[in-house]
Amino acid sequence: MLREGHLDHPRTRGSCLTMPPSGIFARLTNLHLGCIRLRGPSMLGEAVSSPRCPTLQKLTLSGTSGLGNLTIHSDSLLEMTLTRVHGLQQLNVTAPALKQLEVLSCFTKGRMILILPVANISAPQLESLMWWDDYDPKFTQLSKMENLQCLSTFPFTVYEETDYVRELQNRYCTRLLRRFELIHSLRFQLVNDLEDIITNQQYLMEDITRLPDITFMFLDITGNGHSFGPSSFHLLRMCTGLRKLSLTFCGTTRRPETLCPSGCVCDQPPSWKTKELALNCLREVEVCNLIGTEHEAALVERLFVWATVLQKMTVTFHCSVAESKAKEFCQMLQSFSRPEISMKGATFCLIYSYQSLPWTDLVGNSRCTAGPPRMLCKLVSCAGAGTWWSFCTSHLGINCTTCELQCVSYRIFPSEMLQDV
Incomplete structure (x- = not known):
C-alpha cells in the first residue's frame, strides 16, 4: 500500500501531471509534489482531502503550476507547505488538526498585482505559521488560531x-x-x-x-x-x-x-x-x-x-x-x-548553500524527503571539543555552546561530507 508519494526529481521537473478523477489512497500519509505542471481541470484539492486521503498528514507543493484553485478539507492533515505554487488565486483550507502551515511566494509576483488572491484558512489547532505572501485581511481570512x-x-x-x-x-x-x-x-x-x-x-x-x-x-x-x-x-x-x-x-x-x-x-x-x-x-x-x-x-x-x-x-x-x-x-x-x-x-559558524547538494539522512542513510534546508551550519569549538553538522530550519533556532550543540530539528547531512563527521 502506498504510504509516501514524492515527485520532485531532475528527470521529472517540468513534467505534466493529471490528477486521477477517482480512487482512495487509504494509507498515504506524506505527499510531496515539486516542479511539475498540473494538467487539465485541477482536482488536487479533492484528491488530497479526507474522503480520498483519510490518513494524509503532510502535504508539500513546491514550484508547481497549473493550480489556480486549491480547496482542501482534511481531518488528518498536520503539516502543509506551499512554496511558489505559480498562478494560485484561491486557497481554501479546512483542517481541524493542522499544526504547521507555510505559504511562500504563491500569490506574490515580481510585478504589480492586478487581481487580489483570496485565501480562507480554518485551522484552530495551528501552532506554527509562516506566511511569506500577500496578506490583506479583506481577502485573506485566518480563523481563530488560539494555539498559535x-x-x-x-x-x-x-x-x-x-x-x-x-x-x-x-x-x-x-x-x-x-x-x-x-x-x-x-x-x-x-x-x-x-x-x-x-x-x-x-x-x-x-x-x-x-x-x-x-x-x-x-x-x-x-x-x-x-x-x-x-x-x-x-x-x-x-x-x-x-x-x-x-x-x-x-x-x-x-x-x-x-x-x-x-x-x-x-x-x-x-x-x-x-x-x-x-x-x-x-x-x-x-x-x-x-x-x-x-x-x-x-x-x-x-x-x-x-x-x-x-x-x-x-x-x-x-x-x-x-x-x-x-x-x-x-x-x-x-x-x-x-x-x-x-x-x-x-564558536564558529559556516553557512552553506543548499542548492544542488544531495541530502542524506544520517540515520538509515536514506534520501531525505523533508524538503530543502534553509541553511547548514558547521560549528567548531574553539577548544577543539569537536565538530558537529546540523540542519537549522528557517523558523527554529540553534543553541550553541563551546562543547555542545542542540538543534530541535532534523539531523540531516550532505552525503559527501559524512566522512568529515
Missing part, C-alpha cells in the same frame, strides 16, 4: 528602495503583525540591501507600530555593512515582555567588515545609543554569525544595558573570523557584561 505559538513574516526592508515588490512585502508584513495579539515566538527579518551611502532614502521602520505580545524573538539582520541599531531598537522597545532573543547576522559574506561610507545616515537617530529601554524579562540572548564589526559591538553593548536581568549570552562567529579576533571580541563583550551573566563562546 510561532509566526514568521515577510522580511522587512528598513530603507525605501525603488522596488514595488519590496514595498508590497513591507505592507503585507505589517498587516500580518497587527493580526495577532499574543504569540510565543516571532521570526522576523530586517533587510538593508542598499550597498551605497544612505542619504535621502525614507526610513520605513515607523510603519511598524505594534508587535504581538511575544516571549521569544528570532531576529535575522541583513545589514550589508550599515548600522542596524536604530531598527533593532525600534522593534525591541515593543517587546518589553521578551524572555529570549536569538539574533543572527545574515549576508555577512557580501561586505564582511566594510563600514558604511562617511555621511551615511544609517545610524540615525543616534538616540538609540542613549535612550532607556527596560527589557526586564530578557534572560537569554544568542548572537549568531558575528564578524566583529563596530555595528555589532554597539548593539550587543546596548543589549547588556537594556536586559537588566540577563543571565546567559551565547555568541557564534562566522567562519571567516580568526580565532584571535574572536577571542578579542569576546573579551570586549566581557567588559560590557556583569558578573551574574554567563558568557558562552566562542
